[in-house]
Amino acid sequence: MSTESVPKSQSSVPKDVTSVPIAPPSIPKIPGMSPDMPLQQEYSVYLRELPRLLAEGHAGRYVLIKGDELVGLYDTTTAVLEAGYERFGLDPFCVQKVDPRDPERVAAIAARAGACPP
Amino acid sequence: MPTLKGAVDRDGALLNIEFGVSASAIQNLRASHRPIPQPVSAIAVVDSGAEVTCLDTSLVQKLGLSVVGFSTANVPAIGGVHFSAMHAVSLTIRHPSGHAGGNLVIPDLPVLEVPLGVLGYHSLIGRDVLAKCHFVYDGPGSWFEFSY
Numbered sequence: 001m002s003t004e005s006v007p008k009s010q011s012s013v014p015k016d017v018t019s020v021p022i023a024p025p026s027i028p029k030i031p032g033m034s035p036d037m038p039l040q041q042e043y044s045v046y047l048r049e050l051p052r053l054l055a056e057g058h059a060g061r062y063v064l065i066k067g068d069e070l071v072g073l074y075d076t077t078t079a080v081l082e083a084g085y086e087r088f089g090l091d092p093f094c095v096q097k098v099d100p101r102d103p104e105r106v107a108a109i110a111a112r113a114g115a116c117p118p
Numbered sequence: 119m120p121t122l123k124g125a126v127d128r129d130g131a132l133l134n135i136e137f138g139v140s141a142s143a144i145q146n147l148r149a150s151h152r153p154i155p156q157p158v159s160a161i162a163v164v165d166s167g168a169e170v171t172c173l174d175t176s177l178v179q180k181l182g183l184s185v186v187g188f189s190t191a192n193v194p195a196i197g198g199v200h201f202s203a204m205h206a207v208s209l210t211i212r213h214p215s216g217h218a219g220g221n222l223v224i225p226d227l228p229v230l231e232v233p234l235g236v237l238g239y240h241s242l243i244g245r246d247v248l249a250k251c252h253f254v255y256d257g258p259g260s261w262f263e264f265s266y
């Protein structure tokens with residue numbers, strides 16, 4: 001049995017989202033996330049870009065983020081991890097599944113932490 | 119189709135799993151002449167309620183895994199919805215026959231770091247892995263079957 005549900009050849013980086021310059025985010029602060037957690041800047045970019053990604057129909061795909069840059073979108077976990085390690089080697093990079101449930105869940109965590117969601 | 123059968127434990131359907139550094143990370147470790155951590159074995163509970171496979175913090179530390187993302191995970195046993203760090207691993211389920219061809223190998227699998235050790239096991243096998251398998255749970259007979 002194949003270990004990947006979607007063939008690698010189907011992974012893609014749409015031209016419209018490759019290396020899209022993104023305005024610098026505000027100071028990363030994720031309510032409910034431990035301050036010593038790495039990649040909070042990247043996660044802030046994910047949360048900020050999530051409405052657009054969902055509106056463009058990317059739910060369920062995987063986004064690769066480095067610093068302030070949304071590097072690309074991929075269809076499988078293997079494709080996005082390969083892309084991340086190929087491009088950034090052992091430097092930190094962030095992989096996020098585009099999940100429509102995240103805004104509600106992040107808000108719930110923020111509420112429990114006694115803060116407004118980012 | 120390779121099949122594993124077992125008795126249902128009080129914790130549920132338990133499997134012996136081998137976790138290692140992801141295949142993509144190994145290529146980079148080799149290229150930079152850095153040591154590659156040996157895979158670690160873990161007792162895993164098959165959990166159809168878990169969307170993503172989870173790994174105990176102690177195993178994350180043994181493998182020296184770096185964070186590659188986050189997910190919002192709802193784990194009632196440890197306090198409900200919270201942020202969990204995501205790591206990339208390789209997962210191997212060894213077939214009892216000893217034939218490597220009978221193993222289930224997933225070379226690049228994102229897993230969530232969750233402090234499971236307090237619960238008595240070190241991994242939850244979620245629906246991301248079950249999506250590649252057939253899983254039969256016979257409650258009255260107290261046995262399960264896992265094939266892939």
